[in-house]
Amino acid sequence: MSISTNYLSGIMPDSGQNDEKISAHVAIVGSGPTGCFAALAMLKCIPEVRITVFEARPAPYGLLRYGVAPDHQGMKNVTRQFERLFGSNQVEFVGNVRIGQDLPFEVLQENFDFVVIATGLPSERALPVPVHPGAKIWGASQLLRYLNADPDSDLRTKETVELGDSVLIIGSGNVAMDVARLLAKSDEGFDGSDVDDAAREALAPSKITRITLLSRSPYEQVRWDPSMFKELCSIPGVEVYLDGRRSTERTDTFSGPTRHQRLRVEVFFNQKLREIDLQEDNAYANQITVRTQNGTSDAHLSAESPKTSFRASAVITAIGFEERRIGFGEVPADNVFRAGGCATGRLGNLAENRALAKQTAQLVAAKVGKQSKLTGLAGVAPFLAQTPVSFSDWKAIDEAEVTRARPGRIRQKFTSWSEMSDVVAQTRS
Numbered sequence: 275m276s277i278s279t280n281y282l283s284g285i286m287p288d289s290g291q292n293d294e295k296i297s298a299h300v301a302i303v304g305s306g307p308t309g310c311f312a313a314l315a316m317l318k319c320i321p322e323v324r325i326t327v328f329e330a331r332p333a334p335y336g337l338l339r340y341g342v343a344p345d346h347q348g349m350k351n352v353t354r355q356f357e358r359l360f361g362s363n364q365v366e367f368v369g370n371v372r373i374g375q376d377l378p379f380e381v382l383q384e385n386f387d388f389v390v391i392a393t394g395l396p397s398e399r400a401l402p403v404p405v406h407p408g409a410k411i412w413g414a415s416q417l418l419r420y421l422n423a424d425p426d427s428d429l430r431t432k433e434t435v436e437l438g439d440s441v442l443i444i445g446s447g448n449v450a451m452d453v454a455r456l457l458a459k460s461d462e463g464f465d466g467s468d469v470d471d472a473a474r475e476a477l478a479p480s481k482i483t484r485i486t487l488l489s490r491s492p493y494e495q496v497r498w499d500p501s502m503f504k505e506l507c508s509i510p511g512v513e514v515y516l517d518g519r520r521s522t523e524r525t526d527t528f529s530g531p532t533r534h535q536r537l538r539v540e541v542f543f544n545q546k547l548r549e550i551d552l553q554e555d556n557a558y559a560n561q562i563t564v565r566t567q568n569g570t571s572d573a574h575l576s577a578e579s580p581k582t583s584f585r586a587s588a589v590i591t592a593i594g595f596e597e598r599r600i601g602f603g604e605v606p607a608d609n610v611f612r613a614g615g616c617a618t619g620r621l622g623n624l625a626e627n628r629a630l631a632k633q634t635a636q637l638v639a640a641k642v643g644k645q646s647k648l649t650g651l652a653g654v655a656p657f658l659a660q661t662p663v664s665f666s667d668w669k670a671i672d673e674a675e676v677t678r679a680r681p682g683r684i685r686q687k688f689t690s691w692s693e694m695s696d697v698v699a700q701t702r703s
């Protein structure tokens with residue numbers, strides 16, 4: 275990802291006027307929810323702290339902007355708290371600076387009293403079975419990034435992303451529910467959202483007649499929230515079947531036009547994935563075959579366990595995220611902390627990451643002395659090869675996205691970094 279910034283004026287690091295009062299300079303790497311929650315907690319528990327939040331992308335908020343479902347705006351509203359955070363004169367947003375690439379981690383360590391790494395968990399877990407290289411298989415967050423208008427989404431560069439008539443989702447947690455719901459809803463279901471309409475159109479969800487979810491666990495241990503399941507069942511025109519039996523779960527959450535094609539959503543439990551292949555039968559050209567074995571646990575599976583084959587035109591995996599080497603901050607040090615998914619190896623939800631961020635803030639607070647001898651952001655500014663995106667730059671991008679929203683949408687996100695760069699340049703000129 276790159277944004278042209280050579281014409282952008284610099285952000286204003288702490289002027290140093292009140293340096294004698296500063297207790298600690300803290301750098302946070304990553305402006306996702308965990309980094310922002312950590313900054314909020316530190317403002318409360320560390321008097322006279324100065325915090326700089328470094329973000330690799332020009333836009334803040336991590337998966338809150340590019341992962342969380344675009345029709346769940348209530349969840350995204352937590353950004354209002356974060357806006358107030360960046361309004362504080364104790365906190366600076368430094369966007370478009372990837373630590374370890376645009377700025378060496380060691381420079382942060384030398385200039386800040388403490389560094390908190392909150393880079394999340396960016397890699398989707400790979401399927402642990404043989405997969406045909408020609409099969410159309412995407413990760414759930416790949417799909418969500420596309421629908422959330424992420425400029426770095428690789429789906430935007432593909433010739434065709436149409437999903438076909440039958441989508442199979444591997445997994446049965448809340449992210450799997452998000453995928454099923456987003457593909458099941460008709461256009462009206464996105465009123466008040468900031469979905470990327472061009473991406474939705476390219477995926478052609480209205481042509482889908484069947485969505486199948488494969489759950490590894492039995493029904494009793496399913497990981498979706500009941501409210502998420504209810505929401506899916508309440509979409510007009512959608513019929514949900516659990517192991518072949520029609521679900522009676524319905525609420526009045528949605529009313530309005532039924533999608534023009536009826537959609538059957540089937541969930542199968544106790545499905546141990548074995549293989550993903552392309553159907554060789556010419557009648558089903560480009561159809562994917564997903565083979566499973568049925569059993570409640572590995573201990574109960576044998577060569578004789580019943581096998582099932584599912585057919586689909588596209589497969590979406592929603593089986594979680596895994597740790598990947600961040601490439602810096604690996605050596606234990608007294609002044610370096612990790613928070614959120616990059617510390618626990620589990621992405622977690624917002625509430626969990628808020629709690630983890632608070633714990634990290636308290637660990638930092640316990641080590642803060644009376645007065646910092648370092649210079650924080652002012653000390654690293656000379657090392658920045660490119661001019662960062664400040665929070666007021668981001669607010670200009672934000673405002674432009676809201677202004678250009680089409681009817682029924684709350685914003686239309688820019689799908690390229692260069693468009694954002696243009697807005698910033700215009701605002702500054």
Ligand SMILES: Cc1cc2nc3c(=O)[nH]c(=O)nc-3n(C[C@H](O)[C@H](O)[C@H](O)COP(=O)(O)OP(=O)(O)OC[C@H]3O[C@@H](n4cnc5c(N)ncnc54)[C@H](O)[C@@H]3O)c2cc1C
Nearest residue numbers: 304306307308330336337341372373393394614622623624
């Ligand atoms: C599809 C999907 C749907 C979800 N829906 C919900 C939901 O409905 N409710 C809920 O509670 N949770 C939901 N979650 C989980 C939620 O998104 C996470 O709990 C949260 O985003 C984790 O926050 P984080 O800050 O740890 O990581 P992220 O949100 O991933 O943020 C990490 C940030 O660090 C930045 N970064 C990475 N490396 C560097 C570097 N070297 N230098 C500078 N910056 C860097 C990244 O650009 C990013 O902005 C969902 C997750 C997904 C994937």
